[in-house]
Amino acid sequence: MRTDINKINEQTPYEDLTEGLMMFAGGTSKHFKTGEWRTDTPIFDKDKCKQCLLCAPVCPDGCIPVKDSRRSDFDYDHCKGCGICEKACPFGAIEMIPGVEPVRR
């Protein structure tokens, strides 16, 4: 039975949950701001960036938005700070800094 999962919450009795907790929607992970799990944060230096786009496909969380063949700043709502993009960048345009905030102290 296809139900509106938006009506399911922490007060829903077991009889009204979906079978096996099936989710009747796609792409729901973007609603969960998992970026706060991060302990290190990448900083994007757009002056050093040559737009080679080696960073975007190696990001495990798809947190480097690319539009019209150009990348923009990180999606900090979902970036986990793994640092793979920093290693992939040939131009030193990505720097990892400690902490969850994308600002230098």
Next chain:
Amino acid sequence: MSVKDRMSGNEAVAYAIRQIDPDVMPAFPITPSTEIPQMVSNYIANGMMNTEFIPVESEHSSMSATIGAEAAGARSLTATSSCGLALMWEELLVAASNRMPCVLALVNRTLSGPININCDHSDSMGARDTGWIQIYAENNQEAYDNMIQAFPIAEDKRVHLPVMICQDGFITSHAVQNIELNEDSEVKEFVGEYEPEEFLLNKGNPVAFGPYAVSNYSMEAKKAQEKAMEDSKEVIISTARKYKERFGRGFELFEEYRTNDADYIMIIMGSAAGTAKQAVDDLRKKGIKAGVLKLRVFRPFPSEEIANALKNCKCVAVMDRTESYNGNGGPLSSEVRAALFEYKIYPEVVCYTYGLSGRDFTVENVYEIFDELSGVSEGNIDIKQHRYINLRTKEEA
């Protein structure tokens, strides 16, 4: 019209799988698995069925692929035995909690150690709390009949749970016995087309299976799964009735053999039930009121029905073909005693462990057990509640 033939239990189940013609069968193709995947892949190679066979690198993968295929919308099954089932452990629970109506053809063989390949129930009994429906067979005929009923039970909307079809290793799986086979077309009609409501390859209707659930949801999800298991009892019974009406064979939750007026009843599962029935026939000729309750369905456990079936007897022998290492008897013993206590029915109960790792279990053993039961019920002897059959001990030397 049924066809008479002779087959091993493995052949019988493979034959049923050919008739069911499921969409996908992932299986690990060599030992510890059985001949079942090999026989099915022969049928496929010979163009006798349309199933997509996926040879995988382990049972962890065969169950994972079965779940994946089932979630995608394909009627899926796999087959294994013994440590192959043990390697599926994690996925068995995933299949059940994701409410996948897939099927597993299991040949019951012991788990190590000591290293041994022969029959006992330690593999499936270890998996008894994974959320699978478990149906056991006495012989090749029942394994065949149970296999054909598996998908109609699993796919019923009140159930949506995986089903394990169990038969005894070697004794049933390899011994060739007479069998009645149904017509292909009749099996096809009985099993029906699979029409899943929700599945991954359903364009325009996105769905995700098996999400992470925080504590606020997880307990409710487990209760809902438990409710489906409770509800499956009715579906198992109605499916068995339909099968019997159509093909003239089979039992519902258990078979009651000469138990009507029985003073002494032995509860047993699998191939040893045949041995027990032979002994009961012999004892009846001597005027001993013995009977056998052969359990077909272990999950869901038919507590109330078993308690009722035992309410008029004096003494019960519960036969476990596995050890629970709890100092108190095997899993069937625990379940039966709990059922009797719950429904306030109190015959004398003795729990026996027999046939571990392929140890013989004979008609003479059953005579001895019934002899002990009559001694217990008349208060002549006082025996230990938990006993091994055919065990070498200093005591009995």
